[in-house]
Amino acid sequence: MNLRHDPQVNAAYIEFREIEPGEETFKLPVDGGEGDVPALLRFSSSGELLGVELLDAARQIPRVLRDSTS
Numbered sequence: 001m002n003l004r005h006d007p008q009v010n011a012a013y014i015e016f017r018e019i020e021p022g023e024e025t026f027k028l029p030v031d032g033g034e035g036d037v038p039a040l041l042r043f044s045s046s047g048e049l050l051g052v053e054l055l056d057a058a059r060q061i062p063r064v065l066r067d068s069t070s
Contacts (some may be wrong), residue, residue: 012057
């Protein structure tokens with residue numbers, strides 16, 4: 001598992017498995033309940049969860065993780 005955080009765009013990606021070159025994937029938006037999309041789930045074509053993209057990382061990930069990845 002790997003966490004990449006980009007504070008300049010306030011986003012983070014939690015990678016469970018590396019995506020192979022040419023591998024087909026799809027993203028499933030997470031509904032925040034107020035018309036917003038706070039996260040995207042990335043799946044392989046077989047349905048395996050590959051990663052989670054957080055679109056409000058400053059709020060969504062604990063400070064200790066944000067500080068260690070920026």
